[in-house]
Amino acid sequence: MEKTVNQKAWFLVLPVLVLVAFSAVIPLMTVVNYSVQDTFGQNQFFWAGLEWFEEMLRSDRMWDALGRQLMFSGIILAIEIPLGIFVALNMPKSGFWASFCLVLMSLPLLIPWNVVGTIWQIFGRVDIGLLGYTLDALGVNYNYTQDTIAAWITIIVMDVWHWTSLVALLAYAGLKSIPDAYYQAAKIDQASRWKVFRYIELPKMMGVLMIAILLRFMDSFMIYTEPFVVTGGGPGNATTLLSIDLVKMALGQFDLGPAAAFSLMYFLVILLISWVFYTVMVNLDKKGM
C-alpha cells in the first residue's frame, strides 16, 4: 500500500504544542532561567552557572526537607492504601446504602485544600477545638503548635481523612468490575476469605491501585496548603515539607536563584520516583506479580 506523505499534517499537532508550550514549557524555562543566574533586583541578571544547584545540594536545609517529605509520603501511603482497600471491601455492593456511602466518601474530596487545613487547625486547637480540647481534658498532652509528634500526627490524620476516600473509591471501582462467577468459583473451590482477597480481589484491583498509589504519592509529595495552614511548617521546621520550604525560600527570602534550582530538583525527584515506581509496577504486572 502506498503511503501518502502530507507535511501539512504537522499543523494538526500545532494546537497541542502551543498549549503545552504555554502551560508547561515556557514557565519551566523561566524557572531554568532563574536557576542559572543571580539577580539583585531591577531585572539585572548575572550568569551563575550551576552554582545554585551546588549550593542547594550542599545545604542541609534541602536534605532535611526532602527527608521529612519522604517520611510524610511514606507514612500516608502506608496508611491510606490499606485503609482505602479495607473500606472498599466493606462497602455495600449495591442499593441505597452503596450510593449513600459513595456520596459520604466523596465529601472530603470536595472540600478545598485550605478549608481542610482550617478545619483541622481549629479542630485541633486546645482552647476551642473539639479534638484538642477533648484530648486535653482527657489528660493527653496534645499541642500541635509546640509538640513535633502532635504536629505530625495532626497533619497525617488530616491527610488520611482528606484522601483515603480517593483510594477507597478507586479500589471500590476495581472490586465492582469483578464478575460474580469469580466469587462463585472460589466458593466451589473452598477458598478462604483471605485467599479470595489474595488471588481474586487484589490482582483485579492492581490496575486501579497503581493509579491510586501514583496519584497519592505525587499529590502528597507536592502537598503545601493543608500543612501550611495548620502548622505553618512548625514547630520550628518540624513539618516544613519541601514545598513549604520552597515557598519560604522563594517568596519569604526572595532567593530566586536557589529557589529555582531547588524547584527544578524537586520536579526531577518527583519525576524520577514516579517513573521508577511506574516501571517497577508495570514489570511486576507483566510477570503476574
Next chain:
Amino acid sequence: MAKITLDNLAHSYLPKPTSEEDFALKELNHDWDDGAAYALLGSSGCGKSTLLNIISGLLHPSQGRILFDGKDVTHAPTAERNIAQVFQFPVVYDTMSVHDNLAFPLRNRGRDEAYVAERVNEIARMIGMEDMLRRKARGLTADAKQKISLGRGMVRKDVNALLFDEPLTVIDPHMKWELRTQLKKLHHDFGHTMIYVTHDQTEALTFADKVVVMYDGRVVQIGTPEELFERPEHTFVGYFIGSPGMNVFPAKVDGRRAYIDGTALELGRGYRPLDGKVEIGVRPEFARLSQSEGLPVTVRRVEDVGRHKIIRAEFFGHDINIIAGEDDHISADMNRVTFDAAHVNVYADDWRVPGEAA
C-alpha cells in the same frame, strides 16, 4: 458421583411469591441419573441458570428439596456438595501458574502435596495441558482458560457432578467444536454426571444423552435428541429445536382428520375431541412440495443452504417452511404441499396430545 434428585423444587426471586408468574423456576420433579450427560436447553431468561445455581448451591430454592444420592443438601453450602462448575466467562486465578490453579481446590482442602502433584499431573494429561503447567494462567487463550476451570473442577476425586453454564460462549468457533468433542470424550472416559446449560441447540444435541428443554421457568420436555426432533412435547420445543423450527398451524381436529380453514388433512392417529387452543405441528423435514397432491401453498422464495433447500411459503395465511433435498427440482407449478402423516403432531394449549394409534 451421585444421582441428583429435584423434589418439588421451585424458585422465585421475589420474597413473597403469590402467583405462578412470580416464579423464575416453576415446580419441578426430576432425577438426574448418575453418570449421564444432560443438556439444559432454553432461550435466555427461561430459568436454566437459576436451576443450575440451585443445584450448585449458589442459590437456595424458595421451595422443595435437592437430594444427592438420597441425602438432602437443599441448605448445604456449595463447598459441601462437591460439585464443580464451569462458568460462561473463564474463571482462572490470573496470578497463579496453571499448576497452582489446578491444585487450588485440593490445597484449600488441606490435601498433602504429593497427592496434589499426582492429581494435577493426571488432570493436566486429561485436559491436554501438561506442557503448560509452569505457565502463568494470565494471558492464556479463552479456551485454555476454560480447560483450566474444567480441570479445577475434575481435580477432586469425590466430585458429584460437573455443571457447565454456557461454557463455550466466549470461545472461537473452531475451538468450540474441539472443546465439545473433548468434553464428550471426558464424559465417556470418566463418567461424571454432567449438566450443560446452553441456548445453542447444536451444542445441546451433540453433547447430551438427554436434553432438558426449558421454557418460561418450566421444563417442557426431557428426551433424547431424536425424541425432541420427532415428538416435540410442546410447541416451544418444536419451534426451538430444528432449523428452521416446526411449522405450527391452528386447526380443528376431529378423529383422524385435522381441518385447516375447513380443508381436511389426514392424521396418523385418532384423537378425542380437544379443548382449548388446538394446533398441528409439522417439521419442515416432513413436508414435501408437490405439483398435484396435497393442500394449496404459495411459494415465496427458495433458500439454498448447501446441504438442502429451504422453501419459504404461505399456507392458509400462515408462514410455512419446507425442506427439500439439495437435488430436488423445484418448478414454478409446484403449488401444493403434502405432509408425512406419521409426523404430524397435534397440540392442545401448546402441549402435545398423544392420540390413539389404530
